[in-house]
Amino acid sequence: MDKGKTKHNTEQQILEAARTVFIRKGLDGARMQEIADEAGINKALLHYYFRSKEKLFNHIFENALADIFEIINQSIHEEGDVYVFIETFVDHYLTILKKNPFIPNFIFNEINSHPERIGLFSRKIKLNIPGFIRMTEQNIAQKKMISMPPEHLIIDLLGMCVFPYVAKPLLEDVFFRDHPAGADNFLYERKQHIIYFFKKALQPKQ
Amino acid sequence: MDKGKTKHNTEQQILEAARTVFIRKGLDGARMQEIADEAGINKALLHYYFRSKEKLFNHIFENALADIFEIINQSIHEEGDVYVFIETFVDHYLTILKKNPFIPNFIFNEINSHPERIGLFSRKIKLNIPGFIRMTEQNIAQKKMISMPPEHLIIDLLGMCVFPYVAKPLLEDVFFRDHPAGADNFLYERKQHIIYFFKKALQPKQ
DNA sequence: GTCTATATTAGGATAGAC
DNA sequence: GTCTATCCTAATATAGAC
Numbered sequence A, B: 001m002d003k004g005k006t007k008h009n010t011e012q013q014i015l016e017a018a019r020t021v022f023i024r025k026g027l028d029g030a031r032m033q034e035i036a037d038e039a040g041i042n043k044a045l046l047h048y049y050f051r052s053k054e055k056l057f058n059h060i061f062e063n064a065l066a067d068i069f070e071i072i073n074q075s076i077h078e079e080g081d082v083y084v085f086i087e088t089f090v091d092h093y094l095t096i097l098k099k100n101p102f103i104p105n106f107i108f109n110e111i112n113s114h115p116e117r118i119g120l121f122s123r124k125i126k127l128n129i130p131g132f133i134r135m136t137e138q139n140i141a142q143k144k145m146i147s148m149p150p151e152h153l154i155i156d157l158l159g160m161c162v163f164p165y166v167a168k169p170l171l172e173d174v175f176f177r178d179h180p181a182g183a184d185n186f187l188y189e190r191k192q193h194i195i196y197f198f199k200k201a202l203q204p205k206q
Numbered sequence C: 001g002t003c004t005a006t007a008t009t010a011g012g013a014t015a016g017a018c
Numbered sequence D: 001g002t003c004t005a006t007c008c009t010a011a012t013a014t015a016g017a018c
Helices: A003-029 A032-039 A043-050 A053-075 A082-099 A103-113 A116-122 A129-141 A150-166 A168-175 A181-202 B003-029 B032-039 B043-050 B053-075 B082-099 B103-113 B116-122 B129-141 B150-166 B168-175 B181-202
Strands: none
Touching (some): A003 B003, A043 A053, A053 A082, A082 A150, A103 B103, A103 B168, A129 A150, A150 A168, A150 B181, A168 A181, A168 B103, A181 B150, B003 B032, B053 B082, B053 B103, B082 B129, B082 B181, B103 B150
């Protein structure tokens, strides 16, 4: 086994384990021992690769945020139909949320408890908001949708998609205590609901 | 100074300090020392009144959840117009969110990292979901609104109101970096936006 | 690069004086 | 009821053998 490959593998294992643990427990709740166990290695190795808990955490946080921003940016085409945008956005976003249901809560929690962290990353990772605004304003100008501030629209979309995942344990208790399959069914239906809901809300009055 | 009054005052001070600190930092991030400082008393007194960090935390968490549920329940009248419901609900909910912007994130984070805690409280504090469902179904039957599962509607409402607060530090950075007043202005406009948005989405086709 | 063993500090909790 | 001083464990971090 050559050095480079071994290093790469272990580093990768550590990052995956750290991701799992940090996302579930947050920076404060996570334990280096738990990450080591999850990675199947020794605690000391974590420090060998990443010096400190906080440095390791920063890797995970930055990547999590970059992944989300990337997905959102992929849906944005500056020229195009807003309803097409909404369909692809909701589809893509709900798909990664289904695969990573705890990421939003992880991100929101960390930016609320350590807001100073944001500035650090916002230089490297950017949401393509100008593109989204241009697209929205074009559609408004073409009378394809009613007039509204683009900022509200993107927040509406994000909130409608992400909220059920952030509040999931509460929803499961409140709505689906007696029929546990209900929650998954609900999330499955939700994609069509959201798309329909926005079309209805945005269509110009006839 | 009589015993009872002193006890009551200190206990109250502790609870307020604990609320402030726990809501910002969460269970794992909060420090007993910080709570003591905030309350202007000694660390040992915290244990005298509440035995352990977790017991103190449970008081705070339970009350925070109860307050939110209470506000939501107050808006629900089983007989009534869905549009009136939406207006009062959005109005009340956004008002307490403005006063307590960190509570939603606090609640969501704790229920995600300790889902077992929910069962404990859901016996004492209940959302009046059956009432909401009856109200919605009546309005649908009377053709006042389009047909949809009531569960989606309440999630839509909660998400649209609460999401900007949960994501606030991120929004401020992404949208309002150069004009900091923009975020407050945005949240102020948002009430009318949400009400308009739901009316438009729910109105029966003519 | 990886491990075992250990140092160090932080933080929740208690003892005991007042 | 409130304080100071202290205990004790858990958790990050490092030293050093292999």
